[in-house]
Amino acid sequence: MSPGRGCYARGSVSCPRPLLFALALASITCLREPGFVCEESAQCVAAKDGVCTDLGWCAYPDVTCESGLRFGDSAPEDAAGIWVGDVEDEPPVSLCGNGVVDELESCDDRNREPDDSCHPQCVEPGTVLWTVRWDGEAHSEDKAFGLAIDPANESFYVSGFTTSIVSEKQDILLQRRWIETGGLVWSRSHAGDAHGDDSGENVAVDSDGNAIVTGVEITNAGGADMWLRAYATDGEELWTTRHDDAGGIERGDGVAITASGEIVVVGSAGIDRGGGMIDADIWMARYDRSGTPLGAPTRTVPVRHDQPPPQRRVRLLTRSGQNPLTHRA
Ligand SMILES: [Ca+2]
Ligand SMILES: [Ca+2]
Ligand SMILES: [Ca+2]
Ligand SMILES: [Ca+2]
Numbered sequence: 001m002s003p004g005r006g007c008y009a010r011g012s013v014s015c016p017r018p019l020l021f022a023l024a025l026a027s028i029t030c031l032r033e034p035g036f037v038c039e040e041s042a043q044c045v046a047a048k049d050g051v052c053t054d055l056g057w058c059a060y061p062d063v064t065c066e067s068g069l070r071f072g073d074s075a076p077e078d079a080a081g082i083w084v085g086d087v088e089d090e091p092p093v094s095l096c097g098n099g100v101v102d103e104l105e106s107c108d109d110r111n112r113e114p115d116d117s118c119h120p121q122c123v124e125p126g127t128v129l130w131t132v133r134w135d136g137e138a139h140s141e142d143k144a145f146g147l148a149i150d151p152a153n154e155s156f157y158v159s160g161f162t163t164s165i166v167s168e169k170q171d172i173l174l175q176r177r178w179i180e181t182g183g184l185v186w187s188r189s190h191a192g193d194a195h196g197d198d199s200g201e202n203v204a205v206d207s208d209g210n211a212i213v214t215g216v217e218i219t220n221a222g223g224a225d226m227w228l229r230a231y232a233t234d235g236e237e238l239w240t241t242r243h244d245d246a247g248g249i250e251r252g253d254g255v256a257i258t259a260s261g262e263i264v265v266v267g268s269a270g271i272d273r274g275g276g277m278i279d280a281d282i283w284m285a286r287y288d289r290s291g292t293p294l295g296a297p298t299r300t301v302p303v304r305h306d307q308p309p310p311q312r313r314v315r316l317l318t319r320s321g322q323n324p325l326t327h328r329a
Pocket of ligand 1: 095096097098099100101102105108122
């Protein structure tokens with residue numbers, strides 16, 4: 001089966017192997033229509049020097065990848081924003097510990113153990129090991145808020161939002177990157193159907209290495225809703241859970257995994273009472289490892305911000321019980 005209209009390659013795509021080899025390795029899954037299928041590079045105009053790849057998706061120059069190309073936002077969701085290349089399923093080999101003093105290294109004693117003759121990173125303490133920047137397709141606002149380390153798989157997850165198309169506003173973003181180099185393993189984004197400011201606020205890693213992301217999704221049905229999704233280490237979507245409280249404004253801001261694998265989410269739930277008044281409560285919920293709610297969410301006692309807070313009245317009295325401001329001795 002080859003990719004075509006109605007199908008797309010699903011998998012982690014990154015540099016440096018050639019595109020066609022990548023297509024042979026990536027599993028092809030018929031899940032949804034691709035956004036835009038090009039026939040020639042002249043149709044790829046979202047940025048300078050666009051290229052119509054053999055997949056029929058537009059890609060644009062990106063010097064940070066050996067292949068030199070990154071799929072544009074018009075590519076299917078699972079490919080948009082990631083490098084044209086191949087599955088990078090093995091973490092980069094560390095040069096520190098190979099016994100050779102490589103570029104930027106100050107020493108290398110064939111190991112990465114602490115408290116011996118050479119630092120575990122082979123550089124002086126305080127040295128910046130790498131820096132990575134990410135710029136979305138629209139060259140507009142892109143921000144990261146959440147970070148979770150997956151040491152068993154030598155990678156980490158970053159959650160936030162990206163702006164791919166200005167009219168779509170912000171979209172939820174999750175990226176998996178290698179700890180060793182900061183290199184991108186895969187990138188996933190999600191946009192609510194109301195074309196609003198969707199955002200991923202936090203991410204946690206469960207005992208299977210799955211990334212659990214929470215944030216806010218803007219929908220036509222529920223306004224702002226709490227959004228919770230699990231991704232496998234290969235970037236596959238496992239499940240999605242949402243919470244809407246009668247069309248109110250709900251969001252997830254923190255997520256953590258318990259020792260028994262349950263998921264705890266904290267955030268807020270509120271009602272827009274107009275005039276800029278948001279009556280928001282702290283909101284907490286617990287889910288099983290497949291995203292099913294466990295019991296009713298906990299919500300703090302409502303605080304009505306649309307009403308003035310009660311005035312604290314202080315009475316100043318003399319020892320004889322008279323007000324010194326009005327009483328003359
Ligand atoms: Ca070395
Ligand atoms: Ca940007
Ligand atoms: Ca959006
Ligand atoms: Ca809502």
